[in-house]
Amino acid sequence: MVLNYIWIAFFLIAFVVALGKLLIAGDTTVFTDIINATFDSAKTGFEISLGLTGVLTLWLGIMKIGEKGGLIQSFARAASPIFSKLFPDLPHNHPVTGSIFMNFSANLLGLDNAATPMGLKAMQQLQELNPKKDTASNSMIMFLCINASGLTIIPITVMMYRAQMGAANPSDIFLPILLATLSSTLVAVFVICLKQKINVFQKSLLLLFGGIILFVGGLGWLFNSLEEDKVSLYSTVFANALLFTIICGFLISGIRKKLNVYDTFIEGAKEGFQTAITIIPYLVAILVGIGVFRASGAMDFLIEGIHLAVAGLGIDTQFVGGLPTIFMKPLSGGGARGMMIDAMQTYGADSFVGRLASIAQGTTDTTFYVVALYFGSVNIRNTRYTVQASLLADLAGAIAAIAVTYIFF
Template identity: 60%
Template sequence: MVLNYIWIAFFVVAFLIALAKLVFWGDTAVFPAMVESTFSSAKTAFEISLGLTGVLALWLGIMRIGERGGVVSVLARWLSPLFVRLFPDIPKGHPATGAIFMNIAANMLGLDNAATPMGLKAMEELQKLNPHKDTASNPMIMFLVLNTSGLTIIPISIMVYRAQLGAAQPTDVFVPLLLATFFSTLAGIICVSIYQRINLLNRTLLLTLGGATLAVALLIAGLGSLSRVQIDALSTSVANILLFLIIMVFILAGVRRRINVYDAFIDGAKEGFQTAVRIIPYL
């Protein structure tokens, strides 16, 4: 209901301000500019959705192969000890767990295009579990915080953009980004856990967070001995190898299960297209 009032206010406030500019300052260009901006924004929303269509089709197709091949259920079982504490309202083995993991993994590798469709898929699955469809559930809030804080171990996309724009050292942001996203994720988990009354002193959570802290420290120490060129080459190679390895694991799992991998991919890709269409009104 709040969004309803906010959306209406956008137009009412804009109209009143434009009317005041026209009446008191004689700005005759304000209304044509507003109308032009409205159409331009609508066009931009469609272009954003169109740009996501291919990526959504690809990754939701791969995800569907993983679901039918059993990879998603295996991931859900592996992550169950941790996720059952961070997301106590998600049933064990639910598809949302696999989508959340894939989104977090893609974010950690700095692969934004891969993370977006997985995030949309995760939210779609979480909405199915949500008893109050017009209100974000606790798992949605926790996932949104994890997604927004975006722990990034290998910021490949940002380094590529910096290189394309002529940065002298594209890898300069590696350690700052790692530290910033790690501590923002840690802070987010703590804040949401306190709000949702999740026991942070649980042994599993303590071991996970402590292990993650140690891993980040070791990674920074190890990369500190490499040159910037080596860091750039290593991070680019590792991120893309891991990404393609995930695709291969999903496909081979489908072959092992003797499913029709191509049909599974097409079914998921169709869902990706439908998802891209569904998000247009919200943009």
């Protein structure tokens, strides 16, 4: 229901802003820009779905081998002590726990191409357990909000863009991103736990959160001790070597179970193709709404209004230059990436705004895209409080990103 209102608001706000630009500013091209944006965004939505087809086909085929080979169940058993607390509605040692574990692990390593198919597989399994097929279950909401919070330990892509833009030390945003994205994820988990009446002070959960904080701190210390040109290299090598090790492990598990590994892969790959087709309408709908909102100039008016308000209060306005990336991130991953690059081009990769935009880009995921993609794959229409909780986590991540930028730079 909330997503319905937000989607309508994109169009109505865009219309009001565009009408004002036409009548007051005499901008005769604004409605042409909006209509062009609808076509471009619809094309982009289809192209994203088409691009996902190959990735989904590959990874759901691999996941099917791991499922029938018993490796997913092994991951489920390993994750059960923690996941049984965060997802109390899931049956003990159910394979979905392994799929969720794999998705979270891929996200932590910044491996988006692997994380998305694993996440869609988890959503299909969660839907099988869902008694109300058109309404998000508690477990789905917890899973989606953690995904949308964007916890990533190795922000490979952001460091790569900073290097391309001429940053003196592309990895100097590594620790700030870790702290900001951790804040976003912890807020997401706490909000959902409170909403679902899950006791966050259980020993296992406290140990988990404490372990994550210690791990992040230790990893930050380790990477800060490395030479700057080694951080991105080691991160990339480690993440991709681990990913290929997992693929080989899945194949070996299939061989041990005496499966016809090739036929099992084809069986899963067919599911991936069907999933890619299913999500097309959902992606087109959300991307067109966002495209219209951007093309109307509504985002520009919002940023300018905030700048005037902040200046009027006598508060430092440096951070306002990074707000386009922050505001765009929940709406469009590509749009936020463009805003980040533009900020580095305009202000400099090593400027306050350039670093803030980079940190914001690595802090959270694209909430509306994630919600449309994952819920759309299983035809969930009533998302309940997923969007509100995810946006609250985005807000926490944005505040944390601004704060750590001031602290570190």
